[in-house]
Amino acid sequence: MVLVDGSSYLYRAFHAIPPMSTSDGHPTNATRGVISMIRSLIKSYPDSPMVIIFDAKGKTFRDEIYSEYKAQRPPMPDDLRPQIEPIHRMVEAMGLPLVIIDGVEADDVIGTIAKQVGEAGRDVIVSTGDKDMAQLVTDKVTLVNTMTDTVMDIQGVKDKFGIPPELIIDYLALMGDKVDNIPGVPGVGEKTALALLQGLGSIKDIYKRLDEIAALGFRGSKTMKQKMEDNKEMAELSYTLATIKCDVELPFNALELKNGDADKDTLKEWFTKLEFKRWIAELDKDPSDTASDDATDGEGQVATPAASNIEVAYDTVLDKDTFNQWLAKIQAADITAFDTETTSLNYMAAELVGVSFCVEAGVAAYVPFAHDYEGAPEQLDRDWVLAQLKPWLENDSQAKVGQHLKYDANVLNNYDITLRGIAYDTMLESYVYNSISSRHDMDTLAKKFLNHTCVSFEELAGKGKKQKTFNEIDLEQAAFYAAEDADITLRLHQAIWPNVEKTPELVSIFKDIECPLIPVLANMEQTGALIDPDLLHIQSTEIAGKLQELEIKAHEQAGESFNLSSPKQLQVILFEKQGLPVIKKTPKGQPSTAEPILQELAQDHELPRLIMEHRTLSKLKSTYTDKLPEMIQKTGRIHTSYHQAITATGRLSSTDPNLQNIPIRSAEGRRIRQAFIAPEGYKLIAADYSQIELRIMAHLSQDKGLLDAFAKDADVHKATAAEVFEVSLEEVTTEQRRRAKAINFGLIYGMSAFGLAKQLGIGRPEAGRYIKRYFERYPGVQQYMENTREGAKEKGYVETLYGRRLYLPDIKAKNAMMRQAAERTAINAPMQGSAADIIKRAMIKMHDWLQDTDLDVKMIMQVHDELIFEVAEKDLESAQANIVEIMQNSSTIDVPLLVEAGVGDNWDEAH
Template identity: 60%
Template sequence: MSQAPLVLVDGSSYLYRAFHALPPLTTSTGKPTGAVKGVLNMLLSLRRQYPDSPFAVVFDAKGGTFRDELYADYKANRPSMPDDLRSQIEPLHACVRALGLPLLCIEGVEADDVIGTLARQSAGRQRDVVISTGDKDMAQLVCPHVTLVNTMTGSVYDIEGVKNKFGVGPEMIIDFLALMGDKVDNIPGVPGVGEKTAGGLLTGIPGGLKGLYDNLDQVATLSIRGAKSLAAKLEEHRDAAFLSYELATIKLDVPLDVQAEDLYPAEPQHEALIALYRELEFKNWLDDLLREARQAENAASANDADEPATPQAEARYDTVLEQQDFDTWLARLEAAPLFAFDTETTSVDAQKAELVGLSFAVEEGAAAYVPLAHTYMGVPAQLDRDTVLAALKPLLEDPGKAKICQHGKYDMNVLMHYGIELRGLAWDTMLESYVLDATATRHDMDSLALKYLGQSTIRFEDIAGKGAKQLTFDQIAIEQAGPYAAEDADITLRLHHNLHQRLAATPALLEVLERIEMPLVPVLARIERNGALVDANLLGQQSIELGEKMVGLEREAFELAGEEFNLGSPKQLGAILYEKLGLPVLKKTAKGQASTAEDVLAELAERDYPLPKVIMQYRSLSKLKSTYTDKLPQQINPRTGRIHTSYHQAVTATGRLSSSDPNLQNIPIRTPEGRRIRQAFVAQKGYKLLAADYSQIELRIMAHLARDEGLLSAFRDGLDVHRATAAEVFGVPLGEVSSDQRRSAKAINFGLIYGMSAFGLAKQIGVGRPEAQAYIDRYFTRYPGVLDYMERTRAQAAEQGYVETLFGRRLYLPEIHSKNAVMRKAAERTAINAPMQGSAADIIKRAMVTVDTWLQDSGLDARIILQVHDELVLEVHESIVEQVRAELAPLMQQAAELAVPLLVESGVGDNWDEAH
């Protein structure tokens, strides 16, 4: 039986390559980890391929080697190691050791020499060796028993592979490198000799480097470019060539106290790996380890006891099937000062979900699941759902009884279908995490448990399966459903205790949670339940018209291209644009193909190339058709006849709400087609739509933050701020500002908020870069407070690592200290914009709470049905439209006190477009 091959990994080569080739990755505290993760991915992949092999990861040691003594300038051209890479060496070494993999690092020689020595020893004993590297120097080691693999590219080099790659066999690779030299390692070689010339010399004159120099008179006879003058050049650099030979030769006799038999991996050190993965925030690997550990504990517990193991060794989870047990739990809930609960349902869509069961936790480790509607064959008898809900209703509706949920808005909506209006939702762990740090992690329960509790939870897929055969919760056996559901409530309670303590350490963040996010939950739940009425017939007609326009654009594209092609195929479009029509290639994809991305087509269209313009129009109409006119009618709830979007509080980094199914934030307002989609959002008979929108809110917040007298005066005096800016920047009287000047000033005003450069502004307003820079310079001269705000904010972000909104919400910026200039500049732009965008988000949220409270208390026949960006849309009985309109704007304007007036503009109509 043949032996498993010895696997030798060139750790230093992969560390550098992973650092430079892979996207930067950092922890939530800004610690770089991308190279570590890249190398570990490669190592784990290799171990799966060679599970029975001896295995060593070899790194360069600190300090010089014998090659530095041979040649003082060896590797002198290499830039010093970046700090972001240097800081990853020790964590990588620690991870390799914790994985149980032998790690070799020998002073005075390079990793190549250690690998070469081990490879030669093993090959001499007829044992196969696999060397994993991206270094071409290693090709000299290839022989019948030694193969190179490049895990990053998937390349494999045996003897024939080396010949095909380099044009010479492994036995000639040192000679090949001696002639070519190596810029990276500063091996001199012979100037002007590249791969083709080196290969031609070595194949044309036998005997390697020595044979070549013994027969320089034959060089002129070779079919090599510049052959006649090559002999003299070779002679001139004879010493450099032979020195290069020595430098390129991998040492095969390094004294080592290990052999292949000593390199079998040990068992992984699970506790050490868990600590390292937690520190480096490798969440998936950490989760896998924790799940393995729990499965092992459960298996051990199951072997040691008659009772099945619970997910938590210290947990006491009950599955409640008897009335007496339910009564006991109900009494515990009534006595508890605070409890967590969760609903289990048949759907993630709260408007369609049916309640299957409820779980509760009154203290950490004490939780129960009450199954109510499991429907599979052979299901045990369950308590009556209506009876249980009637008993729980007073408790769940008691505003004085504090409750905790994870994503409580969903539970509110589900319970509302059963006549229960959840009150007293004091805490939501999803929102606690989101307010604590919007950028640090996902805010689902499984991710939070892993991050804050170091605990891997039972996943829904673990008990329901995956894909098309996944069970709904009512089909899951109660024996499995019970521990899963009870754990949900238990974890929610544990998370609250952990997260609330962290929030309490920063009172401003706790106030954002208590004053903005938590009061908004029932408001959003109501808006989602209210839904919006849409005219399916109008959308259907528009869909037909969009389809006809797309056919026309397709024909136009075919005519411009001179042939038919698939407009949706980047490959075919690229061939038409760049190969057939010869348009300039402005950008390439990661795979080196000419890009057909939206920004590229837009720039080509600006250069008056007609086909890119047609393609952009086609794509725009196609997106509207597929996303809205075709899909919206399918999203009408058959029970209510309305569309019920889902609003998400814990997604965007700045605090803005997002929506899905449908996404209402992306309906274009500046195109006729987009406005027609808004026309399909209609008021029901006897009602009107009232839309109220904050005017230029982010600019007003910028004026407030910057305290610039010029901007403050413009807003206080009720001037058109873009016209006022144009007058200042272009040096003309206010009354003489042209529409083009106002448009340019508007681009400057909004562009500066988002950190636009002179290049970006020039592109947007169609002027040269120097002219655009002059506009920006003049702007800052006229509005020095804005420049001061920007510089002050950059400095604060760098010092603190975060910026804040007017209300204390924080946005952390881990890349503000990045050594990568592009990433650092992006973080600085975010730092400038986030306080404005985040404050605008906080203001609209505060306004929604105020308006909803007013509508609930007043009993007016009006309700909020949509929230998009800085706009609220209400459905109001036509008899009170003017009354509601008169009271709405002042309420929204009271949401914040700024140094300039908050202005709310409103409109009324039979549809959203009319009202906007």
């Protein structure tokens, strides 16, 4: 039997699907969502009776025993109320039992039916999005969430909550529930509740073993006994409120519930009235064959109406009464879109000018407190506003959605506020859904998903040197802009998230990796890194001298003076006067002097080599040795910005400064790393995943040779050399190992025989023989590559180990070069993307450990496969062991993940 929690899905559908209405204005988004979900369930369980259960109006027994029960819940939205009756009537017309029992919540009716049917030996599926229902799970009762396409049996409950179903009521009672206003035990959050339940058992057991709490060792364990004693009545009340009654008196025999025939005429009337045109066309088919994705258009994109068609009501909050009304709204909301307005894009220097909120599409507010232009109206005091908001902002259970919330979190940190409860971020939702389909800024997303053009900052503030900061902008204009930001953010979430939800792996990428990474990166950015400006100044001076020497040598080589940075002068010198071969031309037909061309010419000609060396040093000087000292902020440190939504593969990038591009192979690049230093009494630890992409290749290809080499902790390049050059391990020369390393890494990047020949400086036939022999020795790798290419052509994308999708629009391109480039990406992207997922998972676990440890250690930088830490000298040994252990065990693949950690006074020394 399938039991549908109609009330749960009513609200979830209403908030998940963007506002929709008939031509005469009747709202339909929740109706469409709920009926679509039921139709989908019918297809999934065609032979099972299906019962739809809704809450009844009015109070229940819980209200009688606790008057504050659900007191904070806002009234039903005006657009939702008129959708309930049509849903009920359509459910009945579909031939499904509709159950509503006065004085009893839907949860209790579901619990009672599930118990009776399960005890009769029949399987029960409960379709819900309500976590409280986990207490009903047994070997006969399973939860299904059609919105996230997840199934939860007994093991699933243990995996999700860390406890079995029989302790879920205790879990809810200890923590309380803000949504239902169940009080819980003050000071007990999720981690504490789990520690108590896992350590001592149920609430009854806990009260029998109060003296044992302190020994559990969680944060606050020493004072928890007193809290439990002081709040015993509250715990018992919360237990009663959280318990789903499974003995409700039903006006029917649950075992006899069954589906009837559909009333097509009534359904057609409703479908016509509500303008569900495709459903009308489907009525002549088998009624069970109606599980199309009804909230989407024919292209599989969420059908979102133009945002500009929605009337907006934006408040400018200038008094305490209005502010308190909005504070009550956001405290009661299931989810709130939140945004800050500031004076700068530099999060360390930015000052808060105001904040905005949105709790339903089209309804938003802006709270200004620092517009200080002449004639600005009186505003609320910033300190007062932030003091009122701090409990909400720092509350984990108050769900928030934003666009690039990491920035807002960093700005709030400047005011001693830690932003918690980050449930969604529209920038990251778009990025996880399709990393390459567009940019992920608000203006681009609003145009793409809502067909809406936002008011731009330049429209208000102007451009260039005369651009105003937000505090200088007229409040009337600023208020609309700020409120629109929050409103569009909420609507974007409602439009994008249903797309993500269709794929459970993408939901996991978002909820387990990208979203939890936000506070991790924010914390690293706020911590910053210490640099030695004096060392950089010395290096800048030395590089300036070398640049001068290189310029003189280049002029001597050319026989005349010329500007080494001028493409036009280079063309004349290199190709007309020196007569060097033209490898490639620009679109205008001129010989190209691009970097790859000069690199190729530099292999055989001195002048291009001098020019390349000059370019490299010049870039180092302007980007790092000159600029880094200028980036030191008021903290005495530099504070980079990490970007989650830039690269196609999921790798992080960084700017101001770009840490990822500091060269490591040249002596000058390593000297820049020497300028990243530890404070007095501290050292730097640099912990790096060793050969992670090769290890992922071994896992993905399941090639026996590679798996064996890594399992034995062998030198994989030496092992490859032995195979390819057909010698024993002991006979492998340094040159053979170097060539094997080029093959190992080259093939990961889809390198051809031509590319390998070029890299090793050998003939193409010889390179071809190396590759042929490699694939003979490692056939699993070749098979993986072929399968990956074919799979990519079939699906249009490849996936990482954790299900991140990497789309390849050129995989079927007629242009051979574009198609081959896409094929190379198809082979490499799963490895590079999986490596990105692995280090992100490690960073999240590391952050959790850092919150709990007593060791003096901070995670300060992430570069490719490496994490850098600042550690007190007294804690070095313990910190290093913990860091290595967490990184090696944060993910599991079929070969060991090896982490090498070094220690030093500076980054280069530690690497």
